[in-house]
Amino acid sequence: MAGPRLRPVRARAGKDKRHQLMTARVHVIGAGLAGLSAALHLAASGHRVFLHEGARHAGGRCRSYHDSRLGCRIDNGNHLVLSGNRSTLRYLALAGAPDALEPAREAAFPFIDLATGERWTVRINDGPIAWWPFVPSRRPPGVSLAAMLRALAILRAGPGATIADAVNPRGAALTRFWEPMSLAVMNLPPHLASARLMAATALEAWRDGRLCRPMFAPQGLGPALVDPALARLQSLGAEVRFGAVLKALEHSGGRARALLFAGGERVELGPDDKVVLAIPPQRLNDILPEAQAPEEASSILNAHFRLADPSVARHAPRLIGLVNARTQWIFAKGEVLSLTISAAEHVEGTDSEHAELLARLWAETVRALALPQGLQPAAQRIVHERRATFRQTPEDVLRRPRALTSLANLVLAGDATDTGLPATIEGAIRSGETAARLIATPAGSGRSA
Numbered sequence: 001m002a003g004p005r006l007r008p009v010r011a012r013a014g015k016d017k018r019h020q021l022m023t024a025r026v027h028v029i030g031a032g033l034a035g036l037s038a039a040l041h042l043a044a045s046g047h048r049v050f051l052h053e054g055a056r057h058a059g060g061r062c063r064s065y066h067d068s069r070l071g072c073r074i075d076n077g078n079h080l081v082l083s084g085n086r087s088t089l090r091y092l093a094l095a096g097a098p099d100a101l102e103p104a105r106e107a108a109f110p111f112i113d114l115a116t117g118e119r120w121t122v123r124i125n126d127g128p129i130a131w132w133p134f135v136p137s138r139r140p141p142g143v144s145l146a147a148m149l150r151a152l153a154i155l156r157a158g159p160g161a162t163i164a165d166a167v168n169p170r171g172a173a174l175t176r177f178w179e180p181m182s183l184a185v186m187n188l189p190p191h192l193a194s195a196r197l198m199a200a201t202a203l204e205a206w207r208d209g210r211l212c213r214p215m216f217a218p219q220g221l222g223p224a225l226v227d228p229a230l231a232r233l234q235s236l237g238a239e240v241r242f243g244a245v246l247k248a249l250e251h252s253g254g255r256a257r258a259l260l261f262a263g264g265e266r267v268e269l270g271p272d273d274k275v276v277l278a279i280p281p282q283r284l285n286d287i288l289p290e291a292q293a294p295e296e297a298s299s300i301l302n303a304h305f306r307l308a309d310p311s312v313a314r315h316a317p318r319l320i321g322l323v324n325a326r327t328q329w330i331f332a333k334g335e336v337l338s339l340t341i342s343a344a345e346h347v348e349g350t351d352s353e354h355a356e357l358l359a360r361l362w363a364e365t366v367r368a369l370a371l372p373q374g375l376q377p378a379a380q381r382i383v384h385e386r387r388a389t390f391r392q393t394p395e396d397v398l399r400r401p402r403a404l405t406s407l408a409n410l411v412l413a414g415d416a417t418d419t420g421l422p423a424t425i426e427g428a429i430r431s432g433e434t435a436a437r438l439i440a441t442p443a444g445s446g447r448s449a
């Protein structure tokens, strides 16, 4: 079968270079944030882009959908994006939606310890010099200045060190600072999570309050991060295909030659055509065994509670961390309260276990948000993403594949590729930027990634 049906691409006449770009096709496989980012950057720079997505929708692990049990639209999981996530901001600007995410007024993270009832707010000051750890009211109670200063040790951590190896946190420093941070950023507890990756995030965002404001998606992740990119791709003439599952890749002579899709469809690649594979590690290893991407995964469980009367939670912070609780974070999203449990491998999947867990999580929510006693949610459900991120241990971080492959016309993207960042929205979007840059760079010009 010939290549996909080609929709005419609006050429900007008169520009030879641009015309040349328009004739070469770039096939991006996977319309998660990495693939969307690659496609957007390539289409915006004049490439003729075909985005092939196996599912019936874009967004991958970061999406919104109507949930029939809850009777409303939800995000598959809570996603914390920070104001210093510069690739995400560039992506949104390119998608024509620079204001799709709403920054909080300050870098403030409220917490409650359910064992003691204590409440506090970690407040990261604005500016290049981080003086907030020196102010007791800005750090968690019980965490000494010395313990906070020991955090700097992660900046010197070797590639084989976990956060616990590097910092050796104890007592309140462990339970009130490192555990919440490590679970939120790395989706692993400190004794398993790579210190190097945690340090990368600290350097990019956590060091300055201006870079560390939580960014909220008032209409949901899909409307903020996915829909504008799809609309922009369409306006740039890119072709987006859903239900297009890549099954195999033919290659010879150091180049990818053809893409084989489910249903027997075959897309021949011309001499100038290029490919970005932006699919998760397990699929990637099936299609390109040389990638040897880390396949072990950490899960994230989200519990969603719909309120009959959203005004009962009108005083709730948009985000609160919980300590000494099963719940780790609560996001208040109008009529829905969404709870996160990271590294949730231990949670089984039976209905009775879920019912028990939901009862406990709801009780914690009532306490944390000071909701009226006896209040019950109108509807509730658990969404357990078993493969939320790859397992970001030092060993598996070292196994992340680089963007460049042995095939001259094929590069990789995705949160599990070697971005230097944790497997996050920012990491996925950055990987798409890198892939687009490599695709746009003529072969043999000293590329590195």
Ligand SMILES: Cc1cc2nc3c(=O)[nH]c(=O)nc-3n(C[C@H](O)[C@H](O)[C@H](O)COP(=O)(O)OP(=O)(O)OC[C@H]3O[C@@H](n4cnc5c(N)ncnc54)[C@H](O)[C@@H]3O)c2cc1C
Binding pocket: 029, 030, 031, 032, 033, 034, 035, 052, 053, 054, 055, 057, 058, 059, 060, 061, 062, 076, 077, 078, 079, 080, 081, 244, 245, 246, 247, 278, 279, 280, 283, 300, 301, 302, 385, 387, 388, 389, 413, 414, 415, 416, 423, 424, 425, 426, 428
């Ligand atoms: C519950 C949950 C909570 C999270 N919380 C946060 C958070 O707070 N902050 C944060 O920054 N990050 C968070 N993350 C991580 C973040 O969502 C991911 O890092 C990011 O979405 C990964 O994007 P990706 O494009 O690399 O991969 P994916 O989103 O997995 O996209 C890959 C796409 O490829 C498609 N595909 C797969 N195989 C094929 C094939 N053979 N052919 C065609 N298409 C294929 C898939 O359908 C998918 O759409 C969370 C993730 C989850 C699941």
